[in-house]
Structures are given as C-alpha cells and as structure tokens.
Amino acid sequence: MKSIKILAVGKVTREYKSDINHYLKQLNNTVIVEINEENDKEKEGMLLLNQIKEKDYVITLEIGGVTMDSVEFSKKIMLLYSSNEIVFVIGGSDGLSLNVKQRSNLEISLSKLTFPHQMARLVLVEQLYRSFMINKNHPYHK
Numbered sequence: 001m002k003s004i005k006i007l008a009v010g011k012v013t014r015e016y017k018s019d020i021n022h023y024l025k026q027l028n029n030t031v032i033v034e035i036n037e038e039n040d041k042e043k044e045g046m047l048l049l050n051q052i053k054e055k056d057y058v059i060t061l062e063i064g065g066v067t068m069d070s071v072e073f074s075k076k077i078m079l080l081y082s083s084n085e086i087v088f089v090i091g092g093s094d095g096l097s098l099n100v101k102q103r104s105n106l107e108i109s110l111s112k113l114t115f116p117h118q119m120a121r122l123v124l125v126e127q128l129y130r131s132f133m134i135n136k137n138h139p140y141h142k
Contacts, residue, residue: 003030005051006088007051016122024125037092074135
C-alpha cells in the first residue's frame with residue numbers, strides 16, 4: 001500500500017496537535033515524522049535526508065514553489081500516489097538546506113503568505129484530506 005510521509009522540523013504545540021491528529025486519523029496512509037530542529041541547517045538537512053528513500057517522490061514546501069488550487073493539488077497527489085511513495089518536507093525556521101532542495105522532485109508553496117511551521121503542517125494535512133475527498137467526489141470540498 002502506498003503511503004504519504006511528512007517530514008517536519010520541530011514539534012507542534014497542543015493548540016495544533018489535536019487538529020492535525022484529526023486529519024491524520026482520517027488519512028490512515030499518512031504519518032508525520034518529527035525531526036529535531038538544529039542550529040546547523042546542513043545537519044538538519046542530513047537528518048531529513050536520512051528519512052528519505054531513493055525511490056521516494058519528494059515534495060518540499062518552499063516559499064518560491066509552485067502554487068496550486070485544491071483541485072490541481074488533488075489531481076497531482078492522486079497521480080503521484082498511484083505509483084509513488086510521497087514524502088513532503090517542511091523545513092525549520094531557517095528553511096531547507098541546499099542538499100534537501102536538490103533532492104526535491106517538486107517544490108510547492110501553500111500560499112504567498114508566510115505561515116508558522118506548525119500551521120503549515122495543519123494546512124498540509126487538511127489539503128491532503130481534501131485531495132482524497134475531491135478524488136471520491138465527496139461533498140467535503142465545496
């Protein structure tokens with residue numbers, strides 16, 4: 001069975017944890033792996049890369065990445081999900097190291113606005129849930 005892994009630097013607070021877990025419970029194929037935030041961005045990058053397999057399709061969340069609406073995002077995820085293990089990477093407050101960026105197959109931006117990393121996790125898991133609902137023609141996406 002294909003899966004989606006979210007690599008995220010740092011921990012989330014209680015305020016975000018329950019909402020994130022709400023969507024993760026419904027996305028039984030998705031897990032979040034927390035990476036400790038490091039003072040050295042290159043060391044942090046190596047910790048992230050150690051969680052990525054050679055065949056994984058890596059999507060990094062970056063300010064300069066492509067933006068999509070929910071339907072476009074859903075189509076892209078469903079296409080990838082049919083034949084790939086997908087790994088999303090959310091960097092720490094200093095961003096992603098060059099070696100993580102180079103490993104990326106696709107760079108996306110959740111918005112032109114800047115969000116706290118905890119909020120980016122919540123937005124990402126909600127959009128993943130929405131993607132699967134769009135694919136099933138479920139009324140969740142209005």
